[in-house]
Amino acid sequence: xxxxxxxxxxxxxxxxxxxxxxxxxxxxxxxxxxxxxxxxxxxxxxxxxxxxxxxxxxxxxxxxxxxxxxxxxxxxxxxxxxxxxxxxxxxxxxxxxxxxxxxxxxxxxxxxxxxxxxxxxxxxxxxxxxxxxxxxxxxxxxxxxxxxxxxxxxxxxxxxxxxxxxxxxxxxxxxxxxxxxxxxxxxxxxxxxxxxxxxxxxxxxxxxxxxxxxxxxxxxxxxxxxxxxxxxxxxxxxxxxxxxxxxxxxxxxxxxxxxx
Amino acid sequence: xxxxxxxxxxxxxxxxxxxxxxxxxxxxxxxxxxxxxxxxxxxxxxxxxxxxxxxxxxxxxxxxxxxxxxxxxxxxxxxxxxxxxxxxxxxxxxxxxxxxxxxxxxxxxxxxxxxxxxxxxxxxxxxxxxxxxxxxxxxxxxxxxxxxxxxxxxxxxxxxxxxxxxxxxxxxxxxxxxxxxxxxxxxxxxxxxxxxxxxxxxxxxxxxxxxxxxxxxxxxxxxxxxxxxxxxxxxxxxxxxxxxxxxxxxxxxxxxxxxxxxxxxxxxxxxxxxxxxxxxxxxxxxxxxxxxxxxxxxxxxxxxxxxxxxxxxxxxxxxxxxxxxxxxxxxxxxxxxxx
Numbered sequence: 137x138x139x140x141x142x143x144x145x146x147x148x149x150x151x152x153x154x155x156x157x158x159x160x161x162x163x164x165x166x167x168x169x170x171x172x173x174x175x176x177x178x179x180x181x182x183x184x185x186x187x188x189x190x191x192x193x194x195x196x197x198x199x200x201x202x203x204x205x206x207x208x209x210x211x212x213x214x215x216x217x218x219x220x221x222x223x224x225x226x227x228x229x230x231x232x233x234x235x236x237x238x239x240x241x242x243x244x245x246x247x248x249x250x251x252x253x254x255x256x257x258x259x260x261x262x263x264x265x266x267x268x269x270x271x272x273x274x275x276x277x278x279x280x281x282x283x284x285x286x287x288x289x290x291x292x293x294x295x296x297x298x299x300x301x302x303x304x305x306x307x308x309x310x311x312x313x314x315x316x317x318x319x320x321x322x323x324x325x326x327x328x329x330x331x332x333x334x335x336x337x338x339x340x341x342x343x344x345x346x347x348x349x350x351x352x353x354x355x356x357x358x359x360x361x362x363x364x365x366x367x368x369x370x371x372x373x374x375x376x377x378x379x380x381x382x383x384x385x386x387x388x389x390x391x392x393x394x395x396x
Numbered sequence: 397x398x399x400x401x402x403x404x405x406x407x408x409x410x411x412x413x414x415x416x417x418x419x420x421x422x423x424x425x426x427x428x429x430x431x432x433x434x435x436x437x438x439x440x441x442x443x444x445x446x447x448x449x450x451x452x453x454x455x456x457x458x459x460x461x462x463x464x465x466x467x468x469x470x471x472x473x474x475x476x477x478x479x480x481x482x483x484x485x486x487x488x489x490x491x492x493x494x495x496x497x498x499x500x501x502x503x504x505x506x507x508x509x510x511x512x513x514x515x516x517x518x519x520x521x522x523x524x525x526x527x528x529x530x531x532x533x534x535x536x537x538x539x540x541x542x543x544x545x546x547x548x549x550x551x552x553x554x555x556x557x558x559x560x561x562x563x564x565x566x567x568x569x570x571x572x573x574x575x576x577x578x579x580x581x582x583x584x585x586x587x588x589x590x591x592x593x594x595x596x597x598x599x600x601x602x603x604x605x606x607x608x609x610x611x612x613x614x615x616x617x618x619x620x621x622x623x624x625x626x627x628x629x630x631x632x633x634x635x636x637x638x639x640x641x642x643x644x645x646x647x648x649x650x651x652x653x654x655x656x657x658x659x660x661x662x663x664x665x666x667x668x669x670x671x672x673x674x675x676x677x678x679x680x681x682x683x684x685x686x687x688x689x690x691x692x693x694x695x696x697x698x699x700x701x702x703x704x705x706x707x708x709x710x711x712x713x714x715x716x717x718x719x720x721x722x723x724x725x726x727x728x729x730x731x732x733x734x735x
Contacts, residue, residue, distance in 0.1 A: 138518035145515035153503055224499040228560075231463060232516035233488040 142234035143242040150216065150246025164209075168258045171201045172265050179323075194265050196363055199349035200322025202258045202277070203284065203342065209254040210285040211313055213247025214292020218305045230393075237387035240293055244383065247289035248282060255281040269353070276352045283375050284345040290382035297386070297393035320346045326365045344374040416441050416568050416600045417462060422471035424457050431457045433623040434471065439568070439600055439616075444591065447604040448611040448707070449620035455604035456496070458620075459572050462602070463493050476567040489517065492561030492569040492599075496576055498553050502546040506537060506556050509545060510563060517564035524563060531559040534596065535589050551582035555589055562597050569594065571603035575610060587613050608703045617703075621711045631703060638709050639701020641678030643685055645671045649692040656688040669694075 154160055179193055220226040229239055259277060262269050269277070295312070299305045319333075320342035326334060337343055347364050348371035354360040417439035424432040432454040439445040447455045460466035462475055464484045473480045476490035500509050507528070514524030532538045535555040545553065554574060561569050574590065575583040591613060594601045603614070611617050611631060618628040627634055646669050651657075657664050662675035662685075675681055678698045686693055 141518060141520075142516050145512050149501070149504070149508075149512055152508065153501075156503060220501075223502065224495065224497045225501050226499075227465075227495055228499040228513065229516065231465060231488060231493050232513075233485045233518075234516050235485070 139238050143238050146242025147245040154250050203346045206251045206255045206281050206285050209251040210288035211292045213289050214296045217296035236391040240387045240390040244289045248285035251285035280348045283379050287379040287382050290386040293386040297389045316342050322346050341378040344371045347371045418474040420472045423469045425469045435625045444601045444614045446614035446617040447620050448617050453620045454623040459570050490567045492566035494557045494561045494571045496573045500545045505542050507541045513560045535559050568600045611703050626710045634706050635701040638706045640674045642699040643673045643678050644697040646695040647689045647692040651688040
């Protein structure tokens with residue numbers, strides 16, 4: 137009970153800080169528009185993809201862009217740990233009787249809540265780019281995004297628990313997050329890739345999350361067989377598994393994290 | 397006192413029932429550097445206890461060990477009846493901490509910071525508000541409780557941290573250099589707040605300082621240097637044991653009968669018109685000193701020993717006041733925060 141209250145207040149603080157920062161709220165709406173209009177429209181006009189099936193590049197890329205915005209929001213959610221460390225606030229949390237794993241869970245819940253709001257904003261913008269989602273589709277996609285964002289925040293915590301400066305965190309971001317995104321199949325399909333790239337894309341856990349989003353979005357239309365790579369079952373299995381493992385690793389590593 | 401046995405002899409044996417902190421033979425070594433060299437002491441319930449010593453003497457290391465933030469290399473520490481190594485969580489539940497550097501969330505209001513803290517310690521938001529009321533009143537922050545902490549001055553932030561440290565009714569409040577970086581006026585005000593809040597809550601206070609005048613606020617003080625306790629006692633006891641009174645007499649003649657000095661156990665230095673007389677009990681001896689000089693005295697001054705002179709006598713050096721190195725460290729901290 138006491139631990140739950142502690143987890144709740146750590147989550148609550150993340151939400152409070154988000155709501156209090158106008159630049160983050162503006163960014164939450166501006167970022168998806170930017171992605172959809174500039175990247176999505178730009179690339180879909182440059183290439184036309186298999187118009188015969190009624191598929192345009194936008195409908196291929198939309199789940200990928202949603203995944204991308206959740207990826208960045210989630211990872212930046214974990215940055216708050218590095219931030220708290222720099223401002224000394226982490227000490228206040230670390231000397232409390234709340235166990236470290238509970239702190240990690242509170243942080244993960246806070247970060248993925250914000251990421252999920254971002255994901256919902258993205259999905260609501262689907263009609264703006266000519267895609268129509270039903271309510272069940274919307275909810276199912278949100279469910280997958282929750283799993284994906286939890287995994288990514290946990291990954292962020294793993295990195296943040298070992299980083300003491302903002303610069304260090306950004307370095308790691310560039311070396312881990314960008315490849316994770318590029319290899320996820322968000323921008324280009326896995327099919328027809330050279331062997332080594334194909335293998336890397338199979339290793340990237342984000343690939344399965346993006347694939348699950350596509351399954352839900354295309355439903356039983358012929359696009360599903362064309363644009364997805366794995367079965368929905370495998371996608372969910374890998375995503376849930378990776379999320380669980382990363383959460384545990386985050387909890388364990390956080391245990392040894394230093395205050396300053 | 398030898399380096400090997402820095403704890404003064406004749407220390408009363410710790411009484412487990414009354415002592416809120418018991419430390420025995422505590423050693424902490426970082427990379428072969430002995431930061432704390434086998435210290436033993438105890439702090440009684442409701443006592444205001446201080447560690448006085450220069451930077452790098454081992455004060456912060458000791459606090460960190462007692463607060464379970466750092467493991468001891470060897471030795472035994474109990475806080476509120478709990479072992480700091482085996483019962484970390486229980487100890488954390490029973491202590492409050494105020495660090496040297498601010499640890500507030502500056503983007504939240506004072507009240508939000510307090511609610512956050514209280515809930516980490518299992519209190520409800522309503523309970524936090526109820527408890528915080530009187531404490532915020534004492535701290536002079538009641539009217540500003542809904543302000544974002546970023547708008548607070550340094551002194552206000554420190555007072556808020558003390559309120560926060562006491563919110564969960566700890567048995568001991570640890571204060572690591574609570575007034576560092578504050579101007580002298582804020583420092584005095586801070587002490588008023590600390591002492592009256594400590595009394596209100598009935599908890600022990602363990603604090604470190606390198607300001608001599610602040611050591612006077614404690615009931616007992618340990619003088620710590622080179623990782624060892626060099627002396628321990630109330631400020632008055634330490635002055636009695638390690639300092640001597642001095643009477644300065646300005647007179648245009650030397651006493652005719654030199655026997656008076658021997659009778660009082662005094663040493664006389666100097667010559668007309670200024671004499672420095674060191675002796676055990678200046679206030680009682682003063683009439684006889686004046687008498688000895690006859691009608692030739694034009695001015696008399698009694699100097700009681702200060703902790704400054706006590707410290708000098710015990711450690712053989714003056715405590716380092718805030719010098720360029722501290723200012724650099726502070727600037728560095730501000731710079732880091734400002735980024």
